[in-house]
Amino acid sequence: xxxxxxxxxxxxxxxxxxxxxxxxxxxxxxxxxxxxxxxxxxxxxxxxxxxxxxxxxxxxxxxxxxxxxxxxxxxxxxxxxxxxxxxxxxxxxxxxxxxxxxxxxxxxxxxxxxxxxxxxxxxxxxxxxxxxxxxxxxxxxxxxxxxxxxxxxxxxxxxxxxxxxxxxxxxxxxxxxxxxxxxxxxxxxxxxxxxxxxxxxxxxxxxxxxxxxxxxxxxxxxxxxxxxxxxxxxxxxxxxxxxxxxxxxxxxxxxxxxxxxxxxxxxxxxxxxxxxxxxxxxxxxxxxxxxxxxxxxxxxxxxxxxxxxxxxxxxxxxxxxxxxxxxxxxxxxxxxxxxxxxxxxxxxxxxxxxxxxxxxxxxxxxxxxxxxxxxxxxxxxxxxxxxxxxxxxxxxxxxxxxxxxxxxxxxxxxxxxxxxxxxxxxxxxxxxxxxxxxxxxxxxxxxxxxxxxxxxxxxxxxxxxxxxxxxxxxxxxxxxxxxxxxxxxxxxxxxxxxxxxxxxxxxxxxxxxxxxxxxxxxxxxxxxxxxxxxxxxxxxxxxxxxxxxxxxxxxxxxxxxxxxx
Numbered sequence: 001x002x003x004x005x006x007x008x009x010x011x012x013x014x015x016x017x018x019x020x021x022x023x024x025x026x027x028x029x030x031x032x033x034x035x036x037x038x039x040x041x042x043x044x045x046x047x048x049x050x051x052x053x054x055x056x057x058x059x060x061x062x063x064x065x066x067x068x069x070x071x072x073x074x075x076x077x078x079x080x081x082x083x084x085x086x087x088x089x090x091x092x093x094x095x096x097x098x099x100x101x102x103x104x105x106x107x108x109x110x111x112x113x114x115x116x117x118x119x120x121x122x123x124x125x126x127x128x129x130x131x132x133x134x135x136x137x138x139x140x141x142x143x144x145x146x147x148x149x150x151x152x153x154x155x156x157x158x159x160x161x162x163x164x165x166x167x168x169x170x171x172x173x174x175x176x177x178x179x180x181x182x183x184x185x186x187x188x189x190x191x192x193x194x195x196x197x198x199x200x201x202x203x204x205x206x207x208x209x210x211x212x213x214x215x216x217x218x219x220x221x222x223x224x225x226x227x228x229x230x231x232x233x234x235x236x237x238x239x240x241x242x243x244x245x246x247x248x249x250x251x252x253x254x255x256x257x258x259x260x261x262x263x264x265x266x267x268x269x270x271x272x273x274x275x276x277x278x279x280x281x282x283x284x285x286x287x288x289x290x291x292x293x294x295x296x297x298x299x300x301x302x303x304x305x306x307x308x309x310x311x312x313x314x315x316x317x318x319x320x321x322x323x324x325x326x327x328x329x330x331x332x333x334x335x336x337x338x339x340x341x342x343x344x345x346x347x348x349x350x351x352x353x354x355x356x357x358x359x360x361x362x363x364x365x366x367x368x369x370x371x372x373x374x375x376x377x378x379x380x381x382x383x384x385x386x387x388x389x390x391x392x393x394x395x396x397x398x399x400x401x402x403x404x405x406x407x408x409x410x411x412x413x414x415x416x417x418x419x420x421x422x423x424x425x426x427x428x429x430x431x432x433x434x435x436x437x438x439x440x441x442x443x444x445x446x447x448x449x450x451x452x453x454x455x456x457x458x459x460x461x462x463x464x465x466x467x468x469x470x471x472x473x474x475x476x477x478x479x480x481x482x483x484x485x486x487x488x489x490x491x492x493x494x495x496x497x498x499x500x501x502x503x504x505x506x507x508x509x510x511x512x513x514x515x516x517x518x519x520x521x522x523x524x525x526x527x528x529x530x531x532x533x534x535x536x537x538x539x540x541x542x543x544x545x546x547x548x549x550x551x552x553x554x555x556x557x558x559x560x561x562x563x564x565x
Contacts, residue, residue, distance in 0.1 A: 007393055008063060012056045015400040018328050019052055019408075029324040030316050031367065033093060034190055036324050038548050039408075039416040048411045055403040063396050072175070073166055076182050080162040083186065084155045084195045086410060088148070090417040091426040094368075095452065095551075097198040098459040099126055099491065100133050102498060105462070107137025108145060109500050120295030126491045127299050127307060130292075131207075131239040132200040147463050151196040157206040158195040161185070164209045165375040169382060171216055172348045180398055181375070181382035184333075187401040188374055189409040190325035190367055193417060198463065201371040204240040208247055208372045211237040212351070215251055218277055219258040219270065227273055231280035238285055242303060243369060246358065253354045257347050306490065314488050315365030325367055329401045330381045337384030352379040421552045424542035425457060428515065428555040429464025431540055437513040437559070439506055441470040443529050445518030446478050451550045453478055453492035457517045458501070461555070470512065473497035477528075514558040521554045533558050 022029075023045050026036035040048075092098075106123045107115035115123065115137060119130050136150055143149045162182045169178025185191065195202050211233040218230035234251070237244050259270060289296060322331040334356070341349035355373045364370060388394045417423075432440055442461065444454040455473050462469045473495065484493045506512075514536050516529060521541060525533070536558035543554045 004390065004392065007390070008060055008396055011393070011397055011400060012060060015056055015329075015404055016049070016053060019049060019404060022324055022328070023049075026324075028317070029320045031190070031320045031325055032314075032316065034193060034325065034413050034416065035320070038546070039412040041548075044412045044415065048407050051407045051411060052404055055407070056400065059396060059399050059403065063392060072179050073163055076166055076179070077159045077163045080159040080182075080186075081155055083406070084158055084192060087192060087196045087414060088151045088155075090193065090196070090414060091420060091423040092198055092460055092463065093193070093417050093420055093422050094197065094199060095456050095460070095489065095492065097463070098456045099124075099128060100136060100198055100200065101459045101463050103128070103130075103133035104136035104140055105145070105459075105500065106498065107134065108140035111141075112138075120292060120299075124494070124496050125295065125299070126494075127242065127303055128200065129239045129241055131236060132203045132241075135203070136198065145466070147198070150198050154198070154202050155196050157203050161202075161206045161209050161375060164206070164213050165378060168209070168213050168216070168352075168375070169379050171213070171220070172351065172379075173383070173386075177379070177382050177386055179382075180385055180394070181379035183398055184330055184378040184381045184385075184401065185374060187327040187330040187378070187381070187405045188325065189327070189405045189413055191371065191374055192406075192409045193413050194368075194371065200241055201368055204237075204244060205372040205374060207233070207237040207240045208244055209375045211248070212250060212254065215254050215277065216258060216351075218273060219254065220261075222269075222273075227276045228280065231277045231284070234277070234281050235284045238281075239288065241372075242299070244372065247355055247372060249358070250351065250354050253350050257351055260347055306485070309486075316367060318365065321365070321367050321370070326377070327401050327405045329397065329404075330377070333382075333384035334377050334380035335384075336387070337380045340384065340387050349380075349383065352376045352383070356380065416546065419544055420546045421544060421549070421554065422460070424544055424553050424555045425461045425517075426464045427544075428540075428542045428557060429461055431542075431557060432465045432467050432513065432515070435467075435513055435557075435559070437511040438468060439470055439510060439512040440465070440467045440515050441503075441512050441532075442515045442517060443532055444471075445516065445520075445526060445529060447519040447551070450478065452487075452489040453495050454517060454519070454553075455495045455497070456492040457553050459498075460553075461515065461517070467513075468506070469501055470503045470506070471497060471501040472503070473501075477526075511560065513560075516556045516558070518554055519552040521556050535561050537561055 022036060023040060026040055029036040103115075103119065103123055103125065106118070110118075115134065119125055119133075135153070139149050139153055162185055165185060166178040166182035169175075169181040171178075191202075211230070214226070214230040214233035218226045234248065237248060255274060322328075337349070338353060340346075341353070353376070355376050359370050359373060385394055385397060388397065442458050444457065447454055455471075455478070458469065458471045458473075475495075478493075484490045487493070514533055516525070516533070521543060539557050539559050541554070541556045545552060545554075
């Protein structure tokens with residue numbers, strides 16, 4: 001008993017010490033969105049430390065209380081959905097959301113047929129795959145253009161990923177490994193900030209995890225339904241994001257591992273199941289690739305000439321990824337699990353570690369690109385945690401990880417993202433919905449430090465409001481600060497104004513408000529903007545600033561002095 005209490009005390013002290021050490025070394029965190037040197041730049045650290053301290057005391061007090069979960073899978077799904085709901089208040093903090101919204105809105109307005117024919121052609125697709133924007137567009141077309149519906153959808157996919165992580169762990173080892181693996185996904189505070197955004201990363205994480213589980217089941221099972229499900233899952237993962245293509249190499253690992261485990265199964269029957277899965281996928285994937293062959297080849301050329309060299313310039317340190325943005329306990333447990341798996345010659349472990357080793361081998365150093373791998377990292381950490389013999393200690397370690405990670409997420413990351421200047425667009429959109437004007441003409445002011453094209457803010461404003469947006473984009477007035485060929489935000493300079501922002505077919509007598517978006521909103525505007533707002537008066541300005549990023553989205557709303565009757 002004394003020995004166990006000592007262990008609990010040591011773990012508690014390490015939990016507190018890890019936060020303090022990371023806070024003191026926060027200057028080493030070079031994450032591009034939620035760096036600790038920004039989220040704890042002025043305040044918040046004391047509150048987080050107090051919450052963790054109080055939480056650890058409570059965990060010790062209740063450490064001996066045991067409870068059995070009747071339906072752990074359902075509970076994990078429900079709690080994960082509830083845990084992400086507070087993040088629905090954050091704005092779209094990454095400008096890539098503008099691309100996916102624009103693609104989705106084309107489907108909403110012009111229909112599925114138009115989207116399928118024109119994606120990558122009239123609909124600018126950059127280096128995106130079509131599946132996730134297609135799903136976003138379906139939601140808009142069926143349920144309405146409301147951001148909340150997208151947030152519910154992406155949160156649902158996150159919760160399903162938690163559920164699938166549990167199932168994979170249970171399938172490969174046992175229920176407890178799956179349970180802890182699913183729970184340790186919450187030991188990645190960065191992931192929580194991404195789960196409700198209109199991006200493709202979390203949906204891609206779901207589809208990749210789904211394909212891994214479905215393929216395991218197809219090889220282990222004997223029904224035709226499991227084979228079809230695996231083929232569909234792989235198809236969806238393939239068209240989620242280009243980065244999933246090398247990740248799907250894990251299927252070869254699964255093939256070898258499951259065959260070793262199922263040695264009693266007839267070899268011909270096993271190969272036949274694999275053959276059916278890949279035959280179905282060859283037909284489905286081949287048909288789509290053939291139809292979009294010109295678009296896909298152009299995107300691959302862009303990926304090789306622009307994205308691949310850019311990875312070296314836009315990377316983040318391993319310390320930032322695996323110590324600050326992922327709880328250090330999770331990283332340590334995942335690393336230690338490699339030793340135990342090798343020692344035990346556990347071939348099943350190769351399935352969960354393959355993608356992580358692939359990322360390390362190719363030196364991928366950008367956390368957004370490894371989001372689809374997080375379930376595998378969590379399962380590695382869970383495997384390492386299982387080497388702790390005492391069940392009570394295992395539970396205590398997991399709870400300390402969750403306590404620290406959730407405290408940082410809710411008390412530091414969420415307040416920081418909510419005070420970003422990107423939130424000005426969100427608040428302006430909500431304000432516009434209270435006005436009687438049906439239309440809003442948007443004017444964008446060139447930035448003093450033109451790190452990206454301010455026109456990209458227009459689709460983001462559109463996402464937050466139900467008003468009709470009018471925007472006349474003139475690329476000649478915007479001049480990039482640097483060579484766009486190497487800019488990480490190059491896609492913003494290749495912005496094409498969608499035709500649905502045209503002022504055509506709007507009655508002249510219909511009232512229209514004006515919104516000005518710029519990095520600085522002063523009394524002196526460019527001549528064109530001054531002339532446009534001459535007969536208008538300012539009713540509200542949104543100028544919150546986190547004081548970190550070069551790109552600012554300050555917003556001013558104007559109404560006509562004498563509204564047309």
